[in-house]
Amino acid sequence: MAGKISFSSDYTKGAHPRILQRLTETNYEQIDGYGTDDYCKSAADKIRKVCAAPEADVFFLVGGTQTNQTIIDMLLEPYEGVVAAQTGHVAAHEAGAIEFSGHKVLTVPSLPRKSTGSAESDESGSAASGSHRAVYSDQVGKISAAEVKKLIDDFYADDNHEHMVFPGAVYISHPTEYGTLYSKAELEELSKVCKEYDIPLFLDGARLGYGLMSKRTDVTIEDIARLVDVFYIGGTKVGALFGEAVVFPHKVPTRHPVPIIKQHGALLAKGWLLGLMFDTLFTDNLYFDISANAIEMAELLRKGLEEKGYQIYIDSPTNQQFIVMENNRLQELSEHVRYGFWEKFDDTHTVIRLATDWATTREDIDTLMSFL
Amino acid sequence: MAGKISFSSDYTKGAHPRILQRLTETNYEQIDGYGTDDYCKSAADKIRKVCAAPEADVFFLVGGTQTNQTIIDMLLEPYEGVVAAQTGHVAAHEAGAIEFSGHKVLTVPSLPRKSTGSAESDESGSAASGSHRAVYSDQVGKISAAEVKKLIDDFYADDNHEHMVFPGAVYISHPTEYGTLYSKAELEELSKVCKEYDIPLFLDGARLGYGLMSKRTDVTIEDIARLVDVFYIGGTKVGALFGEAVVFPHKVPTRHPVPIIKQHGALLAKGWLLGLMFDTLFTDNLYFDISANAIEMAELLRKGLEEKGYQIYIDSPTNQQFIVMENNRLQELSEHVRYGFWEKFDDTHTVIRLATDWATTREDIDTLMSFL
Amino acid sequence: MAGKISFSSDYTKGAHPRILQRLTETNYEQIDGYGTDDYCKSAADKIRKVCAAPEADVFFLVGGTQTNQTIIDMLLEPYEGVVAAQTGHVAAHEAGAIEFSGHKVLTVPSLPRKSTGSAESDESGSAASGSHRAVYSDQVGKISAAEVKKLIDDFYADDNHEHMVFPGAVYISHPTEYGTLYSKAELEELSKVCKEYDIPLFLDGARLGYGLMSKRTDVTIEDIARLVDVFYIGGTKVGALFGEAVVFPHKVPTRHPVPIIKQHGALLAKGWLLGLMFDTLFTDNLYFDISANAIEMAELLRKGLEEKGYQIYIDSPTNQQFIVMENNRLQELSEHVRYGFWEKFDDTHTVIRLATDWATTREDIDTLMSFL
Amino acid sequence: MAGKISFSSDYTKGAHPRILQRLTETNYEQIDGYGTDDYCKSAADKIRKVCAAPEADVFFLVGGTQTNQTIIDMLLEPYEGVVAAQTGHVAAHEAGAIEFSGHKVLTVPSLPRKSTGSAESDESGSAASGSHRAVYSDQVGKISAAEVKKLIDDFYADDNHEHMVFPGAVYISHPTEYGTLYSKAELEELSKVCKEYDIPLFLDGARLGYGLMSKRTDVTIEDIARLVDVFYIGGTKVGALFGEAVVFPHKVPTRHPVPIIKQHGALLAKGWLLGLMFDTLFTDNLYFDISANAIEMAELLRKGLEEKGYQIYIDSPTNQQFIVMENNRLQELSEHVRYGFWEKFDDTHTVIRLATDWATTREDIDTLMSFL
Known part of the structure; x- marks a missing residue:
């Protein structure tokens, strides 16, 4: 537990x-259960207001x-079934939870072809900052309205x-599993296609704050x-012990959401804990401010990585940064820093993920850079 | 939220x-996710030791x-399917979560016939304290080895x-939904029948502490x-924000419990929160001590209720107490105290539940008694 | 395979x-698959017409x-969940198929108390024919509108x-698993309750013909x-090799019944076989005529049984007849006749089922009676 | 229904x-239900013998x-989950029946890149007969042991x-959805990989006879x-009204297959119909003989198509033949012949399927050819 700093x-x-x-x-207030309390209402x-x-x-x-x-x-x-990127969390990393509840994930290929080990010609026109071109552009992990329309x-x-x-x-996830973001125009196109076919559009915002506070959104x-x-x-x-606030901007599409939530084992007895946490996060702009911190720290990290000449793997505009490291250097790094193994790059290199968060400090970044 | 005391x-x-x-x-330790951390190991x-x-x-x-x-x-x-009392939580109050995952609940009738409004001849031999005999004995809500054997x-x-x-x-639940408890002999008989047929026995201990610390177990x-x-x-x-510690004393009956837990939406990302909470509860006897407090307070409450002549509804030996109240008096009570509506008794009376917990104080009981 | 006559x-x-x-x-017509053919349309x-x-x-x-x-x-x-008699086929004898598809069966007790071994005072007013009063009246296996309303x-x-x-x-099943029938008034009451709560009423007519042609309906x-x-x-x-014709008199409650049917493994490739069989059954009154035959034969059987003094177990007005037999006599019978074991009556008696069908002949009944 | 010949x-x-x-x-034998009869045993x-x-x-x-x-x-x-070709029936054309029962289909890409409208260089070495090279080789629709191993x-x-x-x-399906076949060496490799990882190999033989009787297997x-x-x-x-005979050469991997079959709605009451049909098909080599007929007729058809200069779409060695037709000609054809629409080829051409079967005659082929 102790010791190493972790990204x-x-x-x-x-x-x-x-x-x-x-x-x-x-702690000793006595509060009604199952999300019927005033903290949930307030949150x-x-x-709704924000x-x-x-x-x-x-x-x-x-x-x-x-x-x-x-x-x-x-x-x-x-x-x-639900349409998703083949790299989408629901398609790849939920142990079959969607199929467990009876539904197929219909996948759209999301990963642009990789220009191995070198800069990719960036067809999307999005500018990778500086001279360090990323192996993958900031379009990776996304699906397009055109692809969705074609599938339908x-x-x-x-x-x-x-x-x-x-x-x-x-x-869709926003940010995606690769830290990338949809533009407003892209969301509008996706929304339009979905409306055209009367198919609901669902945005997974597990890291929503880090997307909203990105400098490139x-x-x-x-x-x-x-x-x-x-x-x-x-x-x-993003700052809570746990919890996800689900928003149906128009209307939840079932007459009885509570038993459905309960059937999925998702109805917390002390639901007010969730209400209280989200009430706090949405008081005085906290959710956005702490998200912005993660972005600032990620930018600092990115700058440092580029200055040290690291190969950026994905041109991520959010709190997850991906780099290619030589395996021997990675071995050294691992003595001081915990990082996310992402994937093998080639026989002598590895892609790692370095994630900042709501609590990352400048000192944390300095410490990390000192080992890189 | 504020104001009324709640039982x-x-x-x-x-x-x-x-x-x-x-x-x-x-809070700022950086801990690995999904229950792989040292707090979970320690807990x-x-x-295992206890x-x-x-x-x-x-x-x-x-x-x-x-x-x-x-x-x-x-x-x-x-x-x-799973055999359970027809009043068991899995049979009655989980919104069909067991059926959602594909299994039938095979019910055994659990509720002894009710001697309406008067003392019941207590066949179980368990002594209801004092002169106030309960409408239901402390056997209600349980299933017997004989009934299970007969079903099989x-x-x-x-x-x-x-x-x-x-x-x-x-x-089985222990305590049951009615606050009642199995004796060791009864558990041994149930265990014997289950072993005889090679059928696993599962004990829901959502309120386990309150059962273990009962004066009558x-x-x-x-x-x-x-x-x-x-x-x-x-x-x-019993003292945690949330969380249930599942124990397979011999062996979990699947090669890969983690994906099954995840499929059920039950794998907490910050699993260490659970580890930390249970580690605390199982340090210095805390779980048992705070459970004992609830029992003491329940005994105090029971004594007070009997002294005031209230009709006890279920002779519960744990932290949930059930009484029959005249509706007009209940109306008054509800201005000061929150209680659990249990069921209609007759046209002029209602059964209510009063639950103590790990944090109930003597002052709380005094306050409650002052309104009764 | 050969030899014994079977009831x-x-x-x-x-x-x-x-x-x-x-x-x-x-056989050599070439017909489109999956129920899109003209025989299905014709059937x-x-x-619809009938x-x-x-x-x-x-x-x-x-x-x-x-x-x-x-x-x-x-x-x-x-x-x-679906409300059903606890003796209903979906509750008891489908290996959990309803739960397999995620739904609970909510049971209403259906079995009237049994007057062991003797005539029961028939509260329902329905006349058991002759002097041989049945152990169970012709109300067994049914659920009432009042019970359904109470459950809701x-x-x-x-x-x-x-x-x-x-x-x-x-x-509901009509005839029920016990051969009994709802009256028109009872169906109207059930229908009224269901409409009142906007809950659909589903009638399982696996033996529908035998109910419609009963003399007592x-x-x-x-x-x-x-x-x-x-x-x-x-x-x-009732006369087909296999097949059940599902009728939604108003409208099927889903936009896409075909994929749902297919998901349940219930979409026959050569769907026209079903169309052809039901087209035949609903040509020239065949379905009703052959159902009437089973009823006539059942009446003949019932009369013979009563004349021989057998204890009728259920006063069934349809093709399934239930009697109590002394075990030694049953042993003898089983050398010549196959019957349905129903349940143990007491240590020396057994309840058996004797079913007639669309093809039972007077000779079959005579043969059976000769062994009884 | 009447009229047009259908392929x-x-x-x-x-x-x-x-x-x-x-x-x-x-028809009037009286046979025990649910597959417990002697015809099922005999079949x-x-x-087992064959x-x-x-x-x-x-x-x-x-x-x-x-x-x-x-x-x-x-x-x-x-x-x-189950590994399958992305073109496998379970992955593509079963309305989500696999997901309905809770499992994901893990797909391996199966479709070789298409050499649009022209002959493809046949890397598999399998000889397309004659000079008419197919757009797709006889490898299409299959998965390889190497791909499966890589996925695992x-x-x-x-x-x-x-x-x-x-x-x-x-x-795997054999023949595949494209009429293609695994070689014995390929099956041995797949089997070896599966054994290596202790993962069962399942072969869908919906058209098994046509695979076994192919001239190229x-x-x-x-x-x-x-x-x-x-x-x-x-x-x-392949010659039955309906029915699939499932064979576990070693042992069915569950203690109670019957309730599982019943839960899936797959336990036929008159199971002996299936037994009788398969008993007939496996008497005097009938299954193989009638399968051989379909192959002979397919060969005749293939020869005719090639002689008339049709572009073969898939080099299928079994009873399904696929050709590219000019849309205007197809329009004419459809006045006399029913065919299977397969897919759009380009703006002026369509791929169609022509399938022979156990009952196709030389006259049928002649009739078809006269319209082509």
């Missing part, structure tokens, strides 16, 4: 001190996989489509609430 | 202060319904049993670990 | 000869359990009902189509 | 006349999707694999029984 992920620390303080202050109100979505239904769940599973099960008819059109064009899985919802939380049918505001990775 | 349930408060303190102390070791089960597999999950669903799904073959024998005796749901596990946690195939130690209702 | 069930023979003939005649039209339900959606599935599972899954929201009212009256399984459909197929939301017309037990 | 699929006709004859002969024995698998467990199910779903659910642990190795190499879906079985049914863990012998498309 392995953004869920290695507890909670913002204001949250711990309020947990302590309210939901603040979220989203400019006064009619939104808001629920507080515990963790990401659970939230994805529950939302998707709410959105889909039994004969429908191909489906309906197939004479046998009643023997196939209907596309019933579209899942034009997307606000109000945009998201306007453009998607459901999204969640990640707490686990 | 409505045992999950209305936060956590024991030592837990809050350790959460605060460790598991302490639990259970005298050195080979036990221990997992930390978030909440009760989720834990019941996950365990039962681990225990059962697809063609099997009837099943196999049926020529068509391959067209029926196989009894594949037995679920001869069952220890070591007995439980010896007699059942899996049980859990409830944290949500 | 063990009504699915021991192939199909009505007209069906075999048409299968032979059309559906004839069924039901006086011109707007009905009609589907042809293969077998009973499959049909029950598929229909119930179509009717229910994920958080809903109790559910909604419970403060915690969002943590319980919602009653989402009502399942006032229910027509048009009544059924008018009073329920979905029912099926059993073919497997 | 649209191999399930457009009834059953081989010997089957109809035996159904007629045995299973014959199948497979040289004396210990095999044999079950008779109704249709293909149902059979795939049931088998895969028997093979997999809850946290496991990549899975276990991933540090996070406990958060992913375990590869738990391998599904070295695989016998004994080879299959030796090399796979479970396969089925398709009846629906």
Whole structure:
């Protein structure tokens, strides 16, 4: 436990001190269970306000996989699947939780071809800062409205489509699993395609704060609430002990969300803990301020990495940074720093992830850079 | 939120202060996720020790319904159901979570016939204290080895049993949903029947501490670990913010518990929170001491109720007490005290639940009694 | 295979000869698959006509359990269960197929108390013919509108009902598993309760013909189509090789029934076989005529049994007859006749089922009687 | 219904006349239900013999999707998925039946890159007959042992694999959905990889006869029984009215297959119909003889198509032939012949499927050729 500094992920620390303080202050208040309390109401109100979505239904769940599973099960008819990037969390890293609840994940290829070991010609036009071109551009991990439309059109064009899985919802993550972001224009296009086919658009915001505070985004939380049918505001990775705030800007698509949440094992007895944490995060701009800290620290890190000549792997505009390291140097690094193993690059190099978070300090970055 | 004192349930408060303190102390430690950390290891070791089960597999999950669903799904073959009291939590109050994961709950009738409004002749021989005989004895809510055996024998005796749901596990809660307890002899009989048919016995210990510390029990946690195939130690209702420690005294019956837990949405990213909380609860006897407090306060409450002449509804030996109240008096009470509505007794009376917990004080009891 | 005559069930023979003939005649026609063919259309039209339900959606599935599972899954929201008699086929004898598809069966007690070994005072007023009073009246196996209403009212009256399984459909079988029948008035009451709560009523007609042709019924197929939301017309037990015709008199409650049927493994490639068989059964009144034969033979059997002094077990007005036999005599009988073991009556007696069917002849009855 | 000759699929006709004859002969025999009868026993024995698998467990199910779903659910642990070609039936055309039962399909890319509109350099070395090179070789639709091994190795190499879906079985179809075949060497390699990782290999033989009787195969049914863990012998498309014979050459991997089959809606009440049909097909070599007829007719068709200069789309060695047709000519053809639309080739051409079957005659081929 002790010792090494860690940049392995953004869920290695507890909670913002204001949250711990309020947990302590309210510890002996006696509060009603299952999310029926006033803290949940207050948090939901603040979220509605910040989203400019006064009619939104808001629920507080515990963790990401659970939230994805529950939302998707709410959105889909039994004969429908969810469209996602093949690198999307629901497709790849949830131990089959979506299939466990009966639904197929219909994948769209997301990963642009890799220009091995060298700079890639950046077709997307997005500028990688400085001279260090990334192996992957900031488009990796995303899906496009055109691809989604093609999948849906191909489906309906197939004479046998009643023997196939209907596309019933579209899942995107923002930031993606690669730290990349959709532009407002891209979200608008996705939203338009989804509306055209009457298919709900679901945005996984497990790291939403880090996306909203990126220096390279034009997307606000109000945009998201306007453009998607459901999204969640990640707490686990952004300052809370745990918890994800699910927002249906228009209306939850079931008459009885509570038993569905309970069936998925996602109804916390002391639901007010979630309410209290999100109430705190959405008081005095806290959620956004601490998200901005992670971004600032990531920028500092990125600058340092580039100055030291590290090969950037993905041109990520958020709190996750990916670099290629020579294996011997990585061995040395691992004596002082915990990092996220991402993937093998080649026989002598490895891709690692370095994640900042709401609590990362300049000293942390300095310490890290001293070992790099 | 403010104001009225509440005895409505045992999950209305936060956590024991030592837990809050350790959460605060460790807040910036950087800890590995998903239960792979040292706090989880330490907590598991302490639990193994207190259970005298050195080979036990221990997992930390978030909440009760989720834990019941996950365990039962681990225990059962697809063609099997779980045997439970018809008043058991898994049968009645989990929104169909067991069926959601594909399994039937095979119910055994548990509720003895009620002697309406008067003392019942107590066949079980357990002494209700004092002159106030309860409407229900302390046997209510339990299932017997004989009933379980009969269900299994009837099943196999049926020529068509391959067209029926196989009894594949037995679920009991201890304390039950009515606050009642199995005796050691009863657990031994249940265990014997289960072993005879090679069917695992599962004990839901959402309120385990309050059962173990009852003045009227001869069952220890070591007995439980010896007699059942899996049980859990409830944290949500006994001093933790949330969390249930699942113990398989012998061995978890699957090669890969982690993906199963994750599929059920039950794998907490910051799993160390659970480890830390249970590590604290199982340090210096804390879990047992705070459980004992709830029992003491419940005894005090019971004594007061009897002295005031209230009709006891269930002769509960644990932290939940049930009384019959005249509706007008209940109306008055509700201006000062929150209680648990249990059920309608008759047109002019209601059954209510009054629950003490790990943090209930003598002052709380005095306050309550002043309104009764 | 050879030898003994069998009254063990009504699915021991192939199909009505007209069906075999048409299968032979059309064998080399080349017909489109999956129920899109003209025979299915023709059969559906004839069924709509006989039901006086011109707007009905009609589907042809293969077998009973499959049909029950598929229909119930179509009717229910994920958080809903189906209300059924505890002796109902979906509750007791489908190997958990309903739970396999995620839904709980909410049971209503159906079995009236038994007056062991002697005549029961028949509260229902239905006359058991002759002097041989049955152990069970012709009300056994049924559920009442009042019981269903109580279950629903109790559910909604419970403060915690969002943590319980919602009653989402009502399942009845007609004839029931005990050969008994609902009266038109009873169906109207059930229908009224279901409409009042906006809960669909589903009638399992695996033996529908034998119910419609009973001498003791006032229910027509048009009544059924008018009073329920979905029912099926059993073919497997009434003259077809296999097959159940599912009728939604108003509208199937899903936009895409075909993929749901396919997901349940219930979409037959050569769907026209089902169309052809039901087209034959609903040509020239065949379904009703052959059903009437089974009833006539059952009446003949019943008369013979009573004359010989056998104790009737259930006063069944349809093709299944149930009697109590002394075990030694049963042993002798079993050398010549196959019967259905029903249940142990007492240490020296057994209840057996004797079923007639669409093909039973007077000679068959005579043969049977000669051994009784 | 009437009129046009059809080559649209191999399930457009009834059953081989010997089957109809035996159904007629045995129509009034009274036979025990649910597959417990002597016809099922006899058919299973014959199948064990022809497979040289004396210990095999044999079950008779109704249709293909149902059979795939049931088998895969028997093979997999809850946290496991089935590996299949992305063009495999279970991955693409079963309306999500595998996911409905809780499992993910892990896809391996199967489709070789297409050399649009022209001959492809045939890397597989398999000779396309004559000068008309096919757009796709006879390797299309298959998966290789190397690809399967890579998927498994990549899975276990991933540090996070406990958060992913375990590869738990391998599904292949033989013939594939494209009519292509595995060689014995390829099956041996697949079998070896599967054994190495202790993962069962499942062969979907919906069209097995047409594969076994191909002129271009070295695989016998004994080879299959030796090399796979479970396969089925398709009846629906090869001479039966319906039905698939499932063979576990070693042992069915569950103690209670019957309730699992029933839960999947796949236990036919009159199971003897399946036994009788397979008993007939495996008497006097009938299954193989009628399969050979389809192959002969396909060869005749292929020869004719090539002589007329049609572009072959897939070099299929079995009963399904695929050609590219100019749209105007196709329009004319459709006035006389029903064919299977396969896919759009380009703006002026379409790929169609022409399937022969157990009952196709030389006259049928002549008729078809006269319109081509």
